Amino acid sequence: MLAPFSLFSKFSKKFFSSFFFFFLLSFQCNLCSKDLSYEASIKIDKIAREIVSKMTDEEKAGQVIHVAIPGKEINKDAIKEIETIKPGGIILFGLNMGSANEISKLNSDLQVEARKNNLLPLFISADQEGGRVIRVKEGVTLFPGAMSIGQTGKKEYSHAVGFLTSYQLNNLGINVVFAPSLDINNNPDNPVINTRSYGSDLDTVSIMGSEYEIGARQGGALPVIKHFPGHGDTNVDSHLGLPVIQKSLEEISEFELIPFQKSIQGGAKAVMSAHIVFPKIDPDFPATLSPKILRNILREKFQFSGIVFTDAMEMHAISKNYKDVKRGNIAILAGADIILMTSHGETTLEYYNMVLDGIKNNEFKQGEINLLDEAVVRQVKLKIEMGLFSGLDPVYNIQDELVLKYIYENKKAREEKFKKYELDGIEELNKKISLESIRSYKEKFIPIKEENLQDYYFLIRNKRLAKFLNQKKVRFLSKKSLKKISRKSKGLKLVFDSNEQNDINKIARLLKKANVSECIILHYGSPFLNFKAIPNKKVLFSFSPTPMSLSALVEKSIGGKEDILPANLIFKDEALMKDIKYDVIKLKENKKS
Incomplete structure (x- = not known):
């Protein structure tokens, strides 16, 4: 099959001229909307589907898997992982983080390596919630976490922290931030969420979480709201065991689900699932593997059309309890788009082969719809929308002027917004929030x-x-x-x-x-x-x-x-x-x- 970018690999002088003419005109465009217009949305969908139609089964299998890599610089293990798995993204941890320059170089090198292998641009992600969950410590502001912000009662602080965190990460080449946590910590015995939540009450979490997500989305990186449908009312850490919450759909609809619903209505584009069983909703599977939760509630009831990340599949809630089933394929069939891994090598290869076998055996087809293809399309659409395909590189360039205008206007808006925060003093803002919390x-x-x-x-x-x-x-x-x-x-x-x-x-x-x-x-x-x-x-x-x-x-x-x-x-x-x-x-x- 043709490589996914063959459609965009040839350029003429005419295009370069029109591109720069359009670029100059954009400076004078004061009427452009920063929201994705219907026309631009239709064009992005068409471009994404055309890209996916040219992809091989191996490329599709890799696109729905995100992996981790070792070290602070690209090495033979990272190169092998990209060549073998062909991942849609890479998650970074503290062990990958050096100085700001080292982080930028690592992310640039990862994108170059993906390009060498004729792959789509990578989503590069990190957990950067603030407070006790901070991966990047250089080149960014070390803000307090969600509970600190929640105690101030000021939603403008949450919006600002979301924007600045996203902006600073994006400048380092990290284009996905796994935050905010929309879990309501109403169980004081919760061992894993606690200070990662905005608080114990519904209103605080809904308002603060939604504002953070909006701010972060404007900052350039993609915020991921988590852990759907709620990880606040449990006394089990899903990294170590399988939590069970004995609540009905009616009960969580009046509490746990509300922050997610508010954020989705506000335009959230990415969700992370929880490895938690809700036996009154689905007695067989945790949310990550449950079509009753991801498809029926998230996709259908909430009309969510963005991308769904699983939480890390190596966590014991999944790896110890569902090791005898095709858990990666079940997650995609349930409604997930991205199988998130926090390892590389043997485990990621197992999931890659699992998904590839599923493609070959038509496991993802439901009538006329191929659920795996749709998962890849959703991911590609967001990558286009975020500008990951843009630039003058002939492999990555998207030629549609309406799409380019949307990307440019968003970039221009976030640069102007950052300058305002910079003028007011970002560390001064950090000090205010910390004192008031x-x-x-x-x-x-x-x-x-x-x-x-x-x-x-x-x-x-x-x-x-x-x-x-x-x-x-x-x-x-x-x-x-x-x-x-x-x-x-x-x-x-x-x-x-x-x-x-x-x-x-x-x-x-x-x-x-x-x-x-x-x-x-x-x-x-x-x-x-x-x-x-x-x-x-x-x-x-x-x-x-x-x-x-x-x-x-x-x-x-x-x-x-x-x-x-x-x-x-x-x-x-x-x-x-x-x-x-x-x-x-x-x-x-x-x-x-």
């Missing part, structure tokens, strides 16, 4: 006055937080010294820092025999922990470990001009909590996607 546990907190600071002893493990506190000239104390003074002193005033339950357990053990009149905890992890054993506690939350969030914790707690208000969240009921055991249990650190 600080909240307390259940009761308002009156900041420590500067003149009373010497009444407190600080036991701080986080080096960056200690650096910020050192600027306040606080009195630091070691564990060994605490044991000595606790025998002699009464009514100690102590300040600790913490990130996880293990830290709280250690603090509780340290204070078991101490006489403490006040114990302040500067906490930058999940707020849904058991603080019961801490005597006379006052807990402050930043919901985020970023440098600006840690600085904000210090600024608000010491010499702050305003009382810190309680967090608007559903906490665990201390009356129902079990006492903390003093033998410290090491908690596992989970990968997030």
Whole structure:
């Protein structure tokens, strides 16, 4: 068969002239809509279908699979993966991230390698939610995460963070951002979502999530709303097990589904599925593999015509429970477009062969419709719409002026918007959000006055937080010294820092025999922990470990001009909590996607 780009591989002088004439005219076009017009949409659909019709079965199989690669630069393993799998996209993790220049070069080299193999331009993605889920640390602003933004109550902050995150990633060659999370964290025992959610209530998540998605879409990279139909009301991490939520369609329609519905109505173009079983809706499969959820609810009920990513298929919810079925093919048949992998080599090859066999055996045909072809078409359409095919490269160029005008107008609009944020100060915005997000546990907190600071002893493990506190000239104390003074002193005033339950357990053990009149905890992890054993506690939350969030914790707690208000969240009921055991249990650190 012909390679997919043979249609666009020949250019004439006439085209180059008309292209530049049109490009110059675009500067004077003030009436162009930034939304995709009906005419442009029809043309993009036609171009995409023509491209897909020229693709081989092997190219189609690869297009619906996104893979990971090793290292900070393209190497023989990455090249082999591109040659063998012919992937539609590549997901990057922390191990792939170097300096801003290194990230840009890696992404450019990946696109060049795809071009060498006559493949479509790649979707290059990353989890960059902010807060505790940050892959890219250079060349971008390290914003706090969703829960921090949710606590501010200001949707303009969410919009701005979405736009700037997307814009900065896109400038580095990352054109897909796996955010925002539209999961409502109404289960305080949720081990994996917690601070990745905008909050525990429907309105906060709906409004903030929708604004982030709109802002991110305008920023140039493709935002992916997740984890459909909702991962907030579970106490199981789908990376490690298979969560089950015993709710009916009617119940989730009144709660979990609403943020997704609002965002889709607002124009969202990409969704990620959840590896969760809803037995009252589909007793056989988790959402990722369920036509009752992806096709009946997402595609038909919500009229969603964008692309659907699976969550990572190596996660135990899928890999340990559905290893004996063609899980990749089932996902496509259920309504997914992209099988997301977080590995390379043997596992991705298994999925590639699985899909290719499905094509050869006509598994994806339903009447006159080929579901795999439609999945590829949807992906190609978005790549065209986002401008991944544009430029003067003869392989990638799309010649339609209406489409080019749409792409140019969007680029022009986002450049102008970024300049406004830049003028106002992006780090200043980050500081504002971080300061305004600080909240307390259940009761308002009156900041420590500067003149009373010497009444407190600080036991701080986080080096960056200690650096910020050192600027306040606080009195630091070691564990060994605490044991000595606790025998002699009464009514100690102590300040600790913490990130996880293990830290709280250690603090509780340290204070078991101490006489403490006040114990302040500067906490930058999940707020849904058991603080019961801490005597006379006052807990402050930043919901985020970023440098600006840690600085904000210090600024608000010491010499702050305003009382810190309680967090608007559903906490665990201390009356129902079990006492903390003093033998410290090491908690596992989970990968997030």
